[in-house]
Amino acid sequence: MTAASAHAASRGRIDKRHAILDAAITVFARQGYAQACVKEIAAEASVAKPTVYNHLTDKANLFRQAVEAAADALHAENLAALDGLTRPGDDLRAALEDTGRRLLRHHCSERSTALRRLLHAEGTRFPDLLGLPSVDPRTLATALADRLARLCVTGRLRLTDPDRAAEQFLALLTGPVDLRSGYAGRSMTTGEQDGIARAAVDVFLSAYTGSPAPPE
Amino acid sequence: MTAASAHAASRGRIDKRHAILDAAITVFARQGYAQACVKEIAAEASVAKPTVYNHLTDKANLFRQAVEAAADALHAENLAALDGLTRPGDDLRAALEDTGRRLLRHHCSERSTALRRLLHAEGTRFPDLLGLPSVDPRTLATALADRLARLCVTGRLRLTDPDRAAEQFLALLTGPVDLRSGYAGRSMTTGEQDGIARAAVDVFLSAYTGSPAPPE
Amino acid sequence: MTAASAHAASRGRIDKRHAILDAAITVFARQGYAQACVKEIAAEASVAKPTVYNHLTDKANLFRQAVEAAADALHAENLAALDGLTRPGDDLRAALEDTGRRLLRHHCSERSTALRRLLHAEGTRFPDLLGLPSVDPRTLATALADRLARLCVTGRLRLTDPDRAAEQFLALLTGPVDLRSGYAGRSMTTGEQDGIARAAVDVFLSAYTGSPAPPE
Amino acid sequence: MTAASAHAASRGRIDKRHAILDAAITVFARQGYAQACVKEIAAEASVAKPTVYNHLTDKANLFRQAVEAAADALHAENLAALDGLTRPGDDLRAALEDTGRRLLRHHCSERSTALRRLLHAEGTRFPDLLGLPSVDPRTLATALADRLARLCVTGRLRLTDPDRAAEQFLALLTGPVDLRSGYAGRSMTTGEQDGIARAAVDVFLSAYTGSPAPPE
DNA sequence: TATGAATGAGCATTCATTCAT
DNA sequence: AATGAATGAATGCTCATTCAT
Incomplete structure (x- = not known):
């Protein structure tokens, strides 16, 4: 076997594993953990059932790996959305x-919704998942709190507890979305999301800035 | 059969139904819909399996009825928590x-947590449940919006969109709780809850009152 | 439910259990433990697969109970075959x-052959079975030794170690049978069996009678 | 390819085949035919699964070849144990x-026990195996009968049916061993074996010698 | 009405066997 | 010749649901 073909082969193996994990979240999200059957996941990934077991051992492990992969991806996106806050330029409100808008885009994506549903549903049966940083929502909150603390140091915000402020900022974004979506149902236009984001920033700034929030 | 005994009998029938529904939410909450088996629910209710079917037809219907009953009870409690806002007296902040504290008490209760978990997990497979007023979180939001609107009319608050303000108030309460609890894991002291409620009110008032929020 | 019908019902339950155990040994004997599938056992017993599980929990337990029942039955028959030795009358040789003939009849029966095959095959995986008195071949040997000891006391035999003599008597009976049958294959006429029994008695008596047995 | 390397290669091939067969009996003996999985045999032989198939076609064939090889080896040993009877010297009893002792050593060896277990368990599913001379116990019995017949001709024994006598001699040896071992369980000290052998010879000689067995 | 017993359908998992390399 | 990967076929077991009592 040449180096190239070896590389191709291991590449193929990784691709197949990826395809299976991808199929897995899709199906798990659609059916739930218990209702999802491995056969269906295999079909969705276009492989035979034992191939799934060859690559991922177990239904439980399949679930874990699939959730972990999805959570990692979403978490990375969310972290990236915070970048604009590190050096916000003149217009803090805009930043x-x-x-907020970017976080809501992610939060409302089908993947994210599905992932949250799965974690809510099966978290108690997979406690190890809840310990993963990319799964624990406090990880994002802490990262946001870091940004807010810098803004406080540079005098752009006035706050005493960055963690609490970060929680509240996130709450003001996702709370209304979750409330309007009911339990994993209705989707939402980007316009609606933007309105929520703006209102969240209004409240946030009026609380954590010397001057009252500007009128709409 | 005398009228009295008929009454007693139907009373017994209702009691048994109640016992079954009670056992059902308990077990569903512990195991999830698919993992819960009717046998276990019957055992928890101390009846035989066919009795469950006699009273409630179906596993699906059993779930529906159990969830509906639990949601109704919780919803009533939540509505009651809003009463203090109708005539808040002098101290709006205190009201x-x-x-907030009362809503958080409910929100953090085991029953409520379990119910939300179930709705998240199975909502898509029981869309009819999501339409129930006591299940739809917008029902509570609207009721709160009503109170806030009155407060606006009486000049105690300054707001243009009571629905949005209500959403945000609820978000500032439950968002931090959910965030810290991870997905249905860690519980929370009442002290923590009270801190969250106070911080929520701080932010809320600073946004929706003429004067800036008082420092902590 | 009347006492009679209750009795009938429990009788029916026992009958069904019996039918399942009966089907089980048949199939296990035909296929071996691992190759036998519960579905086939259920079919042989004319019940549905879950009924087998309702009555007997497990494939392993099914095996255990079936083997135990068969072993008990065979053991009882074998013990009965020893009865003639307690008071042998004038003709010890005939007794x-x-x-010997009766023991060989049992030993050559399909049931007994199948049971020995199963115990040989799966004994190591079901060590608890090997501890059962009706399974342990030493139980029969000891019972025979008791009879031989009585015959020694009454002067009909001359032997110093009844256990060893019993072992040898049984060996002279079953050894040639097993040898000729190969490993659970060829069956054997009763005439052949009788020849073996007579030869066994010849050897046994010449060792343990009139003419002095060799001192040890 | 040179003749030497060809030889080396075919030697390597044979070695590998041998290693596989060796691993096979080990695993088959431990697990039984059906429970043994080819993967485990391959692992025990330190080769990949397809290599097993390359060399031995089939699980069934693998079993056959492994059993046949083991049976051949054991049979050769058993035949060798009879050598001392051809010209027994003065002391027939000692010969x-x-x-007897040598036969019992073999009979009690782990290999032999395992082989018998496998043949008992799977004999009916591999009838061709039962036809092999080294598997058929009558082969050894006949060889022994030959020796006994010679001893009869030379006046050392008095018997009319050498086959029957041979069967009985073997029965007196292995019967007590099998009886005490239960079904594939308890092992046995060489002292115990020697006692059984001596007792077997006592009985055998008292039956097949004109005069009673000579005292020790 | 309440229940012990029975069942049909479904699912996770394993394994002998075969390709492609 | 040897192997990693893939698959079709089976099998043990569970569970919602229905009868018969």
Whole structure:
């Protein structure tokens, strides 16, 4: 076997594993853990059932790996959405709104919704998942708190507890979305999301800035 | 059969139905819909399996009825928590905090947590449940919006969109709780809950009152 | 439910259990433990597969119970074959031959052959079975030794170690049978069996009678 | 390819085949035919699964070849144990006891026990195996009968049916061993074996010698 | 009405066997 | 010749649901 073909082969193996994990979240999200059957996941990934077991051992492990992969991806995207806050430029409001909008885009994506549903549903039966940083929502909150603390140091915000402020910012974004979506149902236009983001920033700034929030 | 005994009998029938529904949420909450087996529910209710079917037809219907009953009870409690806002007396802040605390008590209760978990997990497979007023979180939001609108009319608050303000108030309460609890894991002291409620009211008032929020 | 019908019902339950155990040994004997599938056992017993599980929990337990029942039955028959030795009358040779013939009849029966095959095959995986008195071949040997000891006391035999003599008597009976049958294959006429029994008694008596047995 | 390397290669091939067969009996003996999986045999032989198939076609064939090889080896040993009976010298009793002890050593070896277990368990599913001379116990019995017949001709024994006598000699040896071992369980000290061999010879000689067995 | 017993359908998992390399 | 990967076929077991009592 040449180096190239070896590389191709291991590449193929990784691709297949990826395809299976991808199929897995899709099906798990659609059916739930218990209702999802491995046969269906295999079909969705266009492989035979034992291939799934060859690559991932177990239904439980399949679930874990699939959730972990999805959570990692989403978490990375969310972290990236915070970048604009590190050096916000002149317009803090705009930077916050931009971050808010991006976070809401992710939060409302089908993947994210499905992932949250799965974690809610099966978290108690897979406690190890809840310990993963990319799964624990406090990881994002802490990262946001870091940004807010810098903004406080540079005098752009006035706050005493960055963690609490970060929680509240996130709450003001996702809370209304979750509330309107009911339990994993209705989707939402980007316009609606933007309105929520703007309102969240309004409240946030009026609380954590010397001057009251500007009228709409 | 005398009228009295008929009454007693139907009373017994209702009691048994109640016992079954009670056992059902308990077990469903512990195991999830698919993993819960009717046998276990019957055992928890101390009846035989066919009795469950006699009273409730179906596993699906059993789930529906159990969830509906639990949701109704919780919803009533939540509505009651809003009462203090109708005529808040002098101290609006105190009234809001009290409402916040009470809502958080409910929100953090085991029953409520379990119910949300079940709705998240199975909502898509029981869309009819999501339409129930006591299940739809917008029902509570609307009721709160009503109170806030009155407060606006009486000049205690300054807001243009009571629905949005209500959403945000609820978000500031439950968002931090959910965030810290991870997905249905860690529980929370009442002290923590009270801190969250106070912080929520701080932010809320600073956004929706003329004067800036008082420092902590 | 009347006492009679209750009795009938429990009788029916026992009958069904019996039918399942019966089907089980048949199939296990035909296929071996691992190759036998519960579905086939259920079919042989004319019940549905879950009924087998309702009555007997497990494939392993099914095996255990079936083997135990068969072993008990065979053991009882074998013990009965020893009865003629307790008071042998004038003709000791005839009594021994009769016992020998009866033991060989049992030993050559399809049930007994199948049972020995199963125990040989799966004994290591079901060590608890090997501890059962009706399974342990030493139980029969000891019972025979008891009879031989009585015959020694009454002067009909001359032997110093009844256990060893019993072992040898049984060996002289079953050894040639097993040898000729190959490993659970060829069956054997009763005439052949009788010849073996007579030869066994010849050897046994010449060792343990009139003419002095060699001192050890 | 040179003749030497060809030779080396075919030697390597044979070695590998041997290693596989060796691993096979080990695993088959431990697990039984059906429970043994080819993967485990391959692992025990330190080769990949397809290599097993390359060399031995089939699980069934693998079993056959492995059993046949083991049976051949054991049979050769058993035949060798009979050598001392061809010209027994002065002390017939000693020669018989020596043969008996050696046969019991083999009979009690782990390999032999395992082989018998496998043949008992799977004999009916591999009838061709039962036809092999080294598997058929009558082969050894006949060889022994030959020796006994010679001893009869030379006046050392008095018997009319050498086949029957041979069967009985073997029965007196292996019967007590099998009886005490239960079904594939308890092992046995060489002292115990020697006692059984001596007792077997006692009985055998008292039956097949004109005069009673000579005292020790 | 309440229940012990029975069942049909489904699912996770394993394994002998075969390709492609 | 040897192997990693893939698959079709089976099998043990569970569970929602229905009868018969």
